[in-house]
Amino acid sequence: MTRLLxxxxxxxxxxxxxxAQPMGEVFETGNRAYFAGDFQQALESYARLSxxxxxxxxxxxNLATVxxxxxxxxxxxxxxxxxxRQRPGDDGAEQGLTAVRTALGRRLAEARGxxxxxxxxxxxxxxxxxxxQDLLAxxxxxxxxxxxxxxxxxxxxxxxxxxxxxxxAAPLLGVLLVLAAGGLAIKSGVLIDGHxxxxxARDATTMREGPDPxxxxxxxxxxxxxxxxxxxxxxxxxxxxxxxxxxxxxADDVGVI
Amino acid sequence: MSRGQVGRLxxxxxxxxxxxAHASAQSVTVSMTADRTQVQVGEQLEVQIRADVSGADVxxxxxxxxxxxxxxxxxxxxxxxxxxGAGNRQQIIQSTTVYSYxxxxxxxxxxEIGPAKVYAAGRSYxxxxxxxxxxxxxxxxxxxxxxxxxxxxxxxxxxxDAQAFxxxxxxxxxxxxxxxxxxxxxxxxxxxxxxxxxxxxxxxADGFWVHDLLSPARTLEPQRQVVSGLPYNVYVLxxxxxxxxxxxxxxxxxxxxxxxTGSVLDxxxxxxxxxxxxxxxxxxxxxxxxxxxxxxxxxxxxTFELAARLDRTQVATGDAITLTATIxxxxxxxxxxxxxxxxxxxxxxxPQIRDQVTAQGDLVGGTRTIEWLLVPERAGTYTxxxxxxxxxxxxxxxxxxxxxxxxxxxxxxxxxxxAGPDPTDTTSPDGTNPDxxxxxTLGPVRTRSDLARGVRPVxxxxxxxxxxxxxxxxxxxxxxxxxxxxxxxxxxxxxVAERAVRVARRRLGKARTLASNGDARGFYGxxxxxLKEVLEVRLGEAVGGYTYSQLLGHLxxxxxxxxxxxxxxxxxEGLEFARFSVSGVETDEMGHCTRRVGALLERIDRFVPEAGxxxx
Numbered sequence: 001m002t003r004l005l006x007x008x009x010x011x012x013x014x015x016x017x018x019x020a021q022p023m024g025e026v027f028e029t030g031n032r033a034y035f036a037g038d039f040q041q042a043l044e045s046y047a048r049l050s051x052x053x054x055x056x057x058x059x060x061x062n063l064a065t066v067x068x069x070x071x072x073x074x075x076x077x078x079x080x081x082x083x084x085r086q087r088p089g090d091d092g093a094e095q096g097l098t099a100v101r102t103a104l105g106r107r108l109a110e111a112r113g114x115x116x117x118x119x120x121x122x123x124x125x126x127x128x129x130x131x132x133q134d135l136l137a138x139x140x141x142x143x144x145x146x147x148x149x150x151x152x153x154x155x156x157x158x159x160x161x162x163x164x165x166x167x168x169a170a171p172l173l174g175v176l177l178v179l180a181a182g183g184l185a186i187k188s189g190v191l192i193d194g195h196x197x198x199x200x201a202r203d204a205t206t207m208r209e210g211p212d213p214x215x216x217x218x219x220x221x222x223x224x225x226x227x228x229x230x231x232x233x234x235x236x237x238x239x240x241x242x243x244x245x246x247x248x249x250x251a252d253d254v255g256v257i
Numbered sequence: 258m259s260r261g262q263v264g265r266l267x268x269x270x271x272x273x274x275x276x277x278a279h280a281s282a283q284s285v286t287v288s289m290t291a292d293r294t295q296v297q298v299g300e301q302l303e304v305q306i307r308a309d310v311s312g313a314d315v316x317x318x319x320x321x322x323x324x325x326x327x328x329x330x331x332x333x334x335x336x337x338x339x340x341x342g343a344g345n346r347q348q349i350i351q352s353t354t355v356y357s358y359x360x361x362x363x364x365x366x367x368x369e370i371g372p373a374k375v376y377a378a379g380r381s382y383x384x385x386x387x388x389x390x391x392x393x394x395x396x397x398x399x400x401x402x403x404x405x406x407x408x409x410x411x412x413x414x415x416x417x418d419a420q421a422f423x424x425x426x427x428x429x430x431x432x433x434x435x436x437x438x439x440x441x442x443x444x445x446x447x448x449x450x451x452x453x454x455x456x457x458x459x460x461x462a463d464g465f466w467v468h469d470l471l472s473p474a475r476t477l478e479p480q481r482q483v484v485s486g487l488p489y490n491v492y493v494l495x496x497x498x499x500x501x502x503x504x505x506x507x508x509x510x511x512x513x514x515x516x517x518t519g520s521v522l523d524x525x526x527x528x529x530x531x532x533x534x535x536x537x538x539x540x541x542x543x544x545x546x547x548x549x550x551x552x553x554x555x556x557x558x559x560t561f562e563l564a565a566r567l568d569r570t571q572v573a574t575g576d577a578i579t580l581t582a583t584i585x586x587x588x589x590x591x592x593x594x595x596x597x598x599x600x601x602x603x604x605x606x607x608p609q610i611r612d613q614v615t616a617q618g619d620l621v622g623g624t625r626t627i628e629w630l631l632v633p634e635r636a637g638t639y640t641x642x643x644x645x646x647x648x649x650x651x652x653x654x655x656x657x658x659x660x661x662x663x664x665x666x667x668x669x670x671x672x673x674x675x676a677g678p679d680p681t682d683t684t685s686p687d688g689t690n691p692d693x694x695x696x697x698t699l700g701p702v703r704t705r706s707d708l709a710r711g712v713r714p715v716x717x718x719x720x721x722x723x724x725x726x727x728x729x730x731x732x733x734x735x736x737x738x739x740x741x742x743x744x745x746x747x748x749x750x751x752x753v754a755e756r757a758v759r760v761a762r763r764r765l766g767k768a769r770t771l772a773s774n775g776d777a778r779g780f781y782g783x784x785x786x787x788l789k790e791v792l793e794v795r796l797g798e799a800v801g802g803y804t805y806s807q808l809l810g811h812l813x814x815x816x817x818x819x820x821x822x823x824x825x826x827x828x829x830e831g832l833e834f835a836r837f838s839v840s841g842v843e844t845d846e847m848g849h850c851t852r853r854v855g856a857l858l859e860r861i862d863r864f865v866p867e868a869g870x871x872x873x
Contacts, residue, residue, distance in 0.1 A: 034702050058706035065702050137715040148728030
């Protein structure tokens with residue numbers, strides 16, 4: 001416990017790269033700037049922490065909020081999604097995500113006359129959305145130990161009643177193990193190519209056949225759209241949008257969750 | 258039931274519902290619900306009055322006037338809970354009292370049931386009211402039918418069709434703005450519907466806020482009703498609460514659907530047909546809220562309670578605290594709006610709002626939670642003004658004001674700089690508002706964070722794979738060990754048996770020596786012993802306890818051929834007999850015996866016994 005406390009204190013006071021300012025102070029600076037209405041300054045402070053390797057749900061939430069205040073709705077969606085990945089079920093992030101998607105839809109509709117904003121993840125991801133990857137991993141491990149523990153005990157057990165009870169428990173635990181393992185596979189993304197990402201370019205960005213601005217256009221990707229980054233060449237990334245559309249986009253136009 | 262009887266009933270009920278409680282934090286919620294709001298004459302329905310009381314005594318209950326119905330039964334249930342407050346120093350008693358009335362409709366019409374009254378801690382609390390519609394009866398309806406029975410009487414909201422038609426029923430023809438109207442869409446058909454109907458057009462509800470009352474996972478169950486002398490199967494397709502958002506005529510649009518009728522199993526009419534039908538729009542006249550006595554600002558229509566609290570009452574300047582207001586009750590809780598008055602010295606950030614909409618029976622209500630983040634900028638004691646919510650009770654047709662108790666906050670520390678633009682302002686730095694139509698409702702940033710660096714997922718830890726593989730590996734190892742152990746045991750058993758046969762052959766040679774020396778008793782004893790020992794080693798069990806007939810049966814049960822078992826038992830019996838009657842025995846006879854036993858030993862050597870009781 002003492003070691004943990006010391007580690008936490010050290011971590012809090014570790015200076016960020018490029019400056020001697022501890023991380024806690026940088027965070028406070030960002031907060032003060034936000035409450036003073038200087039969203040750009042707040043964004044820079046939070047971004048410094050993110051670049052320094054901080055991967056914390058509260059920092060992601062603040063980044064999302066500041067981006068939303070600045071009108072960067074794609075980035076805001078990206079960081080709200082990241083918050084939910086780091087802390088599933090975060091009410092504030094869920095509400096922020098809804099608010100930003102609504103605002104984005106309104107802005108796109110004003111610009112184009114109509115807009116379709118994706119609000120729900122695919123079915124499989126929606127099922128495991130409330131659970132963290134670590135929780136699912138622990139569940140898999142627990143059911144694994146229980147299942148094979150039951151099988152081992154059953155081999156040693158002589159009483160018929162006990163054997164019958166464990167014989168019923170074993171298939172149930174097997175089903176739970178399969179469900180938890182399936183959820184873990186979906187959550188960790190091992191079943192799908194690439195990394196989850198969000199199109200963050202303001203307005204629409206053109207997808208191309210190859211990683212070159214002169215390549216033929218393949219269509220458009222709208223701000224806030226969900227995507228999977230499946231390849232990268234230089235400053236270009238190959239993305240696959242929900243619905244199967246695929247094409248190359250400038251790497252700056254896409255943010256990995 | 259007369260008004261006097263109802264009064265006496267109330268007095269009896271009131272004496273039953275006295276519950277001891279220590280008034281610490283009083284909270285009383287009263288609601289009235291019905292399991293169905295549309296019945297026919299002769300049918301029964303149940304009305305429940307529920308009083309949830311915390312920290313106070315219920316001194317009296319005054320039920321509404323139910324004289325339009327016959328009260329055929331009533332029950333009282335009073336589950337009670339004890340809860341301990343902070344540090345177990347504060348005891349709060351929560352009690353729930355539920356009065357259930359089983360009513361029977363005696364006459365046709367639309368009946369407005371006024372609110373029930375509950376008296377607690379010297380104050381009276383009223384429930385919501387109910388509107389019950391009683392049809393003319395007939396149509397084969399019987400008591401106890403499921404809810405949402407289509408109303409009988411004039412066929413409003415539909416165009417009659419002898420085969421099938423869609424009917425839209427609204428339980429109120431002229432509600433107030435914000436008052437719930439319940440809309441039900443029925444499908445009337447003369448035949449059974451083969452599968453779920455395909456909805457081509459949902460009923461529009463422009464100008465309403467709607468809440469579905471039916472579960473999406475329900476199954477279509479037909480009810481029977483006679484219309485114009487024809488029996489129909491009636492299916493409930495849609496049922497939702499519609500809250501008018503503006504006054505004037507508002508229209509519930511027509512639903513359009515198609516469905517298949519007929520069955521391939523129907524010998525008389527095996528053809529399957531698709532029927533397409535559309536309903537008719539239903540217009541209701543929404544009344545504006547009365548001007549007389551109308552308070553300023555937004556008004557919540559319904560019956561609501563309001564509670565407020567601070568997460569801390571003492572705070573350092575610059576630190577954020579949360580003020581939470583909770584509005585609960587019946588009505589469109591999502592429409593309840595509250596603004597926090599400006600408090601000099603305290604910065605108020607944009608609130609986070611959470612809604613939980615629920616429906617008890619057909620009555621929609623719920624809870625709206627509003628959380629403001631407050632940042633005191635100067636030291637001092639702040640007394641927050643009363644948080645209040647103007648409401649309009651559509652049943653009584655009167656305005657009311659619900660308020661929460663005042664709150665006090667003590668802030669200490671240095672004053673902080675409050676210069677700069679308001680962080681709750683949604684205007685972009687470039688001066689344009691990206692959300693001109695509606696503000697972007699975002700909560701404030703978080704002021705505390707662990708600032709944790711990236712934590713590697715458990716699945717990426719090297720020990721995870723090992724831990725995952727360990728239980729199945731252990732189980733597999735145990736299974737394999739069991740198999741190997743059984744095989745080794747079997748092999749050891751055979752080795753022992755082979756060794757025993759070799760020893761037996763040597764001992765047969767010794768027996769021959771005894772025979773050549775004329776020691777017949779010793780010969781037969783030795784041969785008998787050799788045969789038994791080989792048999793016991795092969796079987797893995799002693800055979801001394803068996804009689805010869807039992808031994809024969811046992812050998813056969815262990816899988817020995819009948820012929821071999823008979824010869825073996827005969828030989829043992831003969832040896833035993835010869836051992837005790839040795840006079841006159843020829844040497845040749847002993848030689849024959851040696852050869853017979855040798856042959857038996859060979860067959861025993863090839864014999865593989867099955868698992869017996871002992872082996873198991």
